[in-house]
Amino acid sequence: DTAVSQTPKYLVTQMGNDKSIKCEQNLGHDTMYWYKQDSKKFLKIMFSYNNKELIINETVPNRFSPKSPDKAHLNLHINSLELGDSAVYFCASSHGQGNTGELFFGEGSRLTVL
Amino acid sequence: SQKIEQNSEALNIQEGKTATLTCNYTNYSPAYLQWYRQDPGRGPVFLLLIRENEKEKRKERLKVTFDTTLKQSLFHITASQPADSATYLCALDGGSNYQLIWGAGTKLIIKP
Numbered sequence: 001d002t003a004v005s006q007t008p009k010y011l012v013t014q015m016g017n018d019k020s021i022k023c024e025q026n027l028g029h030d031t032m033y034w035y036k037q038d039s040k041k042f043l044k045i046m047f048s049y050n051n052k053e054l055i056i057n058e059t060v061p062n063r064f065s066p067k068s069p070d071k072a073h074l075n076l077h078i079n080s081l082e083l084g085d086s087a088v089y090f091c092a093s094s095h096g097q098g099n100t101g102e103l104f105f106g107e108g109s110r111l112t113v114l
Numbered sequence: 115s116q117k118i119e120q121n122s123e124a125l126n127i128q129e130g131k132t133a134t135l136t137c138n139y140t141n142y143s144p145a146y147l148q149w150y151r152q153d154p155g156r157g158p159v160f161l162l163l164i165r166e167n168e169k170e171k172r173k174e175r176l177k178v179t180f181d182t183t184l185k186q187s188l189f190h191i192t193a194s195q196p197a198d199s200a201t202y203l204c205a206l207d208g209g210s211n212y213q214l215i216w217g218a219g220t221k222l223i224i225k226p
Contacts, residue, residue, distance in 0.1 A: 043216040105157030
């Protein structure tokens with residue numbers, strides 16, 4: 001069983017569309033994250049949830065909205081997609097605080113906006 | 115401003131030799147530092163975590179050092195193998211809850 005799974009793995013869409021990426025973890029972790037990895041390979045945190053509560057909300061456009069229906073799921077919805085949104089989006093989870101412990105990542109969702 | 119630097123150029127090492135990767139940081143005082151491995155098209159995979167009061171940590175062929183005076187961590191792979199070829203990322207405790215700050219990674223190529 002995959003520990004952190006995210007779907008879809010690839011997403012190609014037109015500018016202006018709305019899309020969602022789903023993430024599920026079966027590790028029993030309390031904290032989940034969304035990261036964006038750009039073409040220069042920097043990983044930047046976007047959001048973090050702890051027990052369904054938003055903990056980190058970095059400066060991202062409000063077109064990006066995370067939703068955590070339960071502590072095993074953290075979905076990312078993106079409205080009005082723009083060219084600059086093209087990147088790989090990674091979901092991750094950790095037991096407790098991620099800065100003090102291991103993060104488990106999903107395989108990534110490569111978003112291409114045309 | 116806060117900055118994390120890893121060698122941006124790929125590191126080419128002959129199989130069997132020791133590979134050493136560097137992570138330098140400025141304007142941070144991290145309590146923890148982590149190293150991850152990332153293969154193409156995959157998510158990062160955790161390797162080692164070292165605390166500020168630990169000078170060195172080992173796991174099999176891997177060794178990490180953490181020098182808070184130099185503001186540097188070194189990541190060593192001894193007896194390197196072609197399978198060790200990947201991008202290696204360092205990440206620092208950013209000081210606020212749940213926050214990790216990431217370097218851009220160094221691509222390591224082990225030649226047979």
